[in-house]
Amino acid sequence: MNLIEAVTNKFPDLVICSHSQHGDQTVIIRKEGLGTLMKFLKYDPQLDFNILMDITAVDYLNYPPSPLTALPHGEKAREGACRFEMVYHLYSLKYNHRLRVKAPVELEAAQIDSLAELWPVADWFEREVWDMFGIRFKGHPNLKRLLMYEEFEGHPLRKDYPYNKRQPIVVSRESSVKASTDDSRPTTDD
Amino acid sequence: MEYKPLEVTRERASSGTESMRINMGPAHPAMHGVIRIMLTLDGETVTDAEVEIGYLHRAFEKMCEQGNYLQALPYTDRLNYVSPLINNFGYMAAVEKLFGLQCTERTQYIRVILSEISRITDHLTCIGASAMELGSFTAFLYLMKAREFLYELVEDVTGARLTVSYARVGGVKADLPAGCKEKTLKALAEVRKILSECDRLLTRNRIFVDRLEGVGVISKEDALAYGITGPFLRSTGVDYDVRKAQPYFAYDRVDFDVPVGLQGDNYDRYLVRMEEMRQSMRIIEQAFSKMKEGPVQVNPFTGEVIAGAKMVDEAKLGHTSGLLEIKAAVDPTLDGTSKYDQQKIYPSGEKEKRVMLPAKENTYGNIEGLMNHFKLIMIGHGIRPPKGEAYFPVEGGNGELGFYVISDGTDKPYRVRVRPPCLPPMAALANMIQGGTVADIIATFGSVNMIAGELDR
Numbered sequence: 001m002n003l004i005e006a007v008t009n010k011f012p013d014l015v016i017c018s019h020s021q022h023g024d025q026t027v028i029i030r031k032e033g034l035g036t037l038m039k040f041l042k043y044d045p046q047l048d049f050n051i052l053m054d055i056t057a058v059d060y061l062n063y064p065p066s067p068l069t070a071l072p073h074g075e076k077a078r079e080g081a082c083r084f085e086m087v088y089h090l091y092s093l094k095y096n097h098r099l100r101v102k103a104p105v106e107l108e109a110a111q112i113d114s115l116a117e118l119w120p121v122a123d124w125f126e127r128e129v130w131d132m133f134g135i136r137f138k139g140h141p142n143l144k145r146l147l148m149y150e151e152f153e154g155h156p157l158r159k160d161y162p163y164n165k166r167q168p169i170v171v172s173r174e175s176s177v178k179a180s181t182d183d184s185r186p187t188t189d190d
Numbered sequence: 191m192e193y194k195p196l197e198v199t200r201e202r203a204s205s206g207t208e209s210m211r212i213n214m215g216p217a218h219p220a221m222h223g224v225i226r227i228m229l230t231l232d233g234e235t236v237t238d239a240e241v242e243i244g245y246l247h248r249a250f251e252k253m254c255e256q257g258n259y260l261q262a263l264p265y266t267d268r269l270n271y272v273s274p275l276i277n278n279f280g281y282m283a284a285v286e287k288l289f290g291l292q293c294t295e296r297t298q299y300i301r302v303i304l305s306e307i308s309r310i311t312d313h314l315t316c317i318g319a320s321a322m323e324l325g326s327f328t329a330f331l332y333l334m335k336a337r338e339f340l341y342e343l344v345e346d347v348t349g350a351r352l353t354v355s356y357a358r359v360g361g362v363k364a365d366l367p368a369g370c371k372e373k374t375l376k377a378l379a380e381v382r383k384i385l386s387e388c389d390r391l392l393t394r395n396r397i398f399v400d401r402l403e404g405v406g407v408i409s410k411e412d413a414l415a416y417g418i419t420g421p422f423l424r425s426t427g428v429d430y431d432v433r434k435a436q437p438y439f440a441y442d443r444v445d446f447d448v449p450v451g452l453q454g455d456n457y458d459r460y461l462v463r464m465e466e467m468r469q470s471m472r473i474i475e476q477a478f479s480k481m482k483e484g485p486v487q488v489n490p491f492t493g494e495v496i497a498g499a500k501m502v503d504e505a506k507l508g509h510t511s512g513l514l515e516i517k518a519a520v521d522p523t524l525d526g527t528s529k530y531d532q533q534k535i536y537p538s539g540e541k542e543k544r545v546m547l548p549a550k551e552n553t554y555g556n557i558e559g560l561m562n563h564f565k566l567i568m569i570g571h572g573i574r575p576p577k578g579e580a581y582f583p584v585e586g587g588n589g590e591l592g593f594y595v596i597s598d599g600t601d602k603p604y605r606v607r608v609r610p611p612c613l614p615p616m617a618a619l620a621n622m623i624q625g626g627t628v629a630d631i632i633a634t635f636g637s638v639n640m641i642a643g644e645l646d647r
Contacts (some may be wrong), residue, residue: 022580036571050414054592054609083537089581089592089609091327093414093428094437100581121417124617132251147646156252163249163256 002028003099006047011037016104024100031086031103035113041090042118049090049099052115055125057105057133058085061159084135088115105123105135114140132157157183201538203487216245217307220323220632224642225616227623227631234533234627239620243645250647254606258572259285262606264355268604269608269644271352272315273308275344277644278357280484282440283607284582284593285359288575296438297361299481303374304356304476305439305584306346306470310381311340312587312639313421313463320460320636321392324401335385339377344489357499359573361487378471385467393464402457406622406634408453420589421462422638426454444476459637497628588639610644 003020003025014033019026024034029037042048060083082104105112114137115122126137128144134155137143145152154161191228195403210231224245230238250269256260266277278299285291293301300390318333341351348354356363392398408418410426423430431448433441451458553563564570575597583592592609615638623631 021578022290024579024581026579050248051419052417053590054417054594054607056594056607058596059603087594087607088489089594093430098581119413119417120415121377121614124613147247149244156249163252 003047003097007037007041007099009103010040013101024098026100026102028085028102028104031105031112034086034101034103035115037101038088038118040114042099047092047099048094049092051091051093052121052125053091053098054087054088054090055089055115055122055158056128057129057135058087059083059159060085085112086112086129086135089159110134111136111138113138116140131155134158146158198281202277205644209237214631215499217408220635222640222642225640227620229628229631231628234629236623236628236631239623241620243614243616243642246642247295248647250316250608251606254603256602258567258601259359259575260566260573262354262603263357267353269610270312270587270591270641270647271643272641273305274310274352274354275304275308275348275356276584276586276591278354279305279439280586280591281593281595282357282576282583283584284358284580284595285575285603287580288578288595289359289580290576291360293361293486294487295440296365296481296484297486297612299477300362300366300486301439302441302444302477303339303474303481304344305384306473307340307374308586309470309585311337311344313467316587316636317388317392317460317463320633320639321398323632323636324398326395326398328333329391331383332388336381339380343370343377344616346370352461353508359489363549365486370438376473382471385464389464393461394481399457401629401633402455402460402637404453404455404457405630406456406459406637407454408618408622412618412621413454416591416618419614420460420586420611421459421466422589422615425458425462425591426447427453432583437485438582440477440480441473441475443480444473444565446470446473447525449637455635456633465556472515478626489562574599574601584610586611586644588641588644591644602626608644608647610647612638612640612645617647618641 004020004027007027008015008018011033012028014029016028016030018028026098043046084105084107086103086105088101088103090101091097103112110133112135114126116126116137117139120174123141124146126140127143129135130137130143131142131145131148132155144150152167154165192288198539211230212229214227214229216223216226221227224243226242226319228240229236230244249270250265253265263278263281266281267274269277314333314337318330318337321333322330344354345351347370348356348363407421407424408416410428413423413426414428419430419432427450429448429450431527433446434448447465449462449469450505451462553559566573577597577599579594579596581592581594583590585591589609589611590609594605595603596605596611598604619638622634626634
């Protein structure tokens with residue numbers, strides 16, 4: 001079944017572009033319609049995506065040449081360069097098919113709808129994305145860091161976070177404010 | 191919300207009794223040192239729970255972006271450290287998907303055999319550890335003995351017990367050693383013997399069954415909504431198994447059954463794992479009988495099989511025509527030349543490069559092998575999949591283990607994402623233990639088979 005066609009026919013205004021590189025069917029949509037689309041994908045009897053396999057994000061800060069033409073498959077270029085892209089992997093148990101949904105998210109007001117009401121597992125996956133990328137989720141019941149500790153500053157999977165930067169594991173609240181000004185540059189002397 | 195560790199706070203519950211807030215872990219022995227559960231108790235009953243993870247976070251995904259494609263491989267060993275080979279193959283399969291590559295027949299069977307050996311070690315550890323936590327130390331020792339037979343096989347093939355790093359793009363590091371089939375079959379016979387012993391020891395053991403049956407129940411609908419896969423999902427009666435649903439490697443050529451449970455409780459999960467080990471042994475035996483002699487490496491760019499001797503000659507084609515124009519910009523940290531200069535070296539000749547590492551004898555023994563090795567290992571050289579993205583799911587010990595790799599056309603992966611199979615059950619854990627007793631947490635948590643390496647990455 002051509003999932004891309006099914007989605008595009010239903011939401012022609014929402015879909016920015018699509019591809020099926022390496023056989024992975026992918027639609028890239030406007031983030032405003034994420035909640036509507038996901039509800040449709042989950043409850044439509046022809047699609048029946050009952051498992052949300054994964055939620056993650058990608059930081060397109062360094063992707064050459066630019067996120068505008070980042071799509072490797074030569075299909076129509078995407079409008080508006082966005083810093084992040086949310087990536088959702090869906091699976092349908094009944095029809096044994098997979099779909100990848102991507103939604104660009106800009107750096108300013110990095111926010112997108114939460115799916116925690118549709119799939120409870122989205123709760124933890126979205127907490128991880130918030131932790132690692134600093135993207136907020138509208139309507140999330142408990143948006144706090146999942147893997148890092150509360151005092152951690154910054155979002156480590158962003159491309160502008162140096163991989164060798166060190167932070168004290170436990171700092172008191174007052175000293176952390178002071179330390180943040182010193183720690184802003186990457187440290188390499190470890 | 192702030193939690194004060196090591197301090198018990200009391201507040202009045204609605205029933206008029208005092209409820210108690212208490213920390214379980216990370217120092218609790220059954221929490222493996224890496225999980226903290228904040229419990230609100232009314233007597234022995236859990237009224238509220240919050241699970242905190244992240245104690246073993248080692249920035250796997252960030253570190254994968256720093257090195258080249260092969261340098262990310264050793265990190266995958268440390269994801270699920272009880273079945274590292276499955277992680278190895280899963281990651282390599284995702285990179286091969288980026289290349290649009292099919293590895294050789296023999297490689298596929300080797301991957302199936304080693305994946306299944308790893309699956310058995312994974313399940314043995316899970317059952318052994320959770321039996322031990324429930325007081326059955328004997329069963330734990332028996333199962334560790336069985337695991338030892340299998341780890342010896344893994345060591346025989348890969349040279350290491352845990353840090354295997356055995357997969358390569360387009361193949362595996364080396365062929366199976368001589369006599370591997372006989373050794374494996376002998377080890378499987380021993381494992382079978384131990385399994386039937388443990389079966390008699392545990393499956394109808396009144397104490398063991400009472401601790402597991404009807405405890406930690408999760409419905410089919412909840413399990414699906416929580417994205418749970420693997421033995422955990424199958425215990426609820428859903429027969430989803432990546433090996434059957436979307437066969438990869440050679441799983442479509444071997445015959446095996448997918449066991450499912452009925453109620454989705456801890457006892458069902460125990461039974462499903464026991465049966466899966468027997469099925470895995472069936473798969474290994476079939477794979478050995480169907481496997482033929484043949485090469486284990488292919489060239490990712492052309493899909494051609496690489497013979498050992500040819501590989502040495504082809505290294506001379508290192509496409510270095512523009513090299514003299516390059517201003518050497520080697521920095522003191524030996525990070526090699528810059529990306530821009532590299533692009534001038536390989537204007538369009540990327541297809542000429544080999545991606546399999548040469549045999550160690552060639553690397554140390556002749557200049558061609560050394561050049562080839564250098565070209566593949568040094569930063570700024572390396573293998574370069576075409577631009578794109580790929581998601582490849584394999585059936586790990588705990589469920590669907592997916593690798594989502596994005597290539598930007600350079601030698602470093604732009605993004606590597608792991609779909610950790612034991613994160614969804616851990617997300618559901620708080621709901622599952624609510625309403626039960628404190629002692630049931632141990633049984634339920636044990637059946638999740640939480641492996642912190644892949645949970646926290």
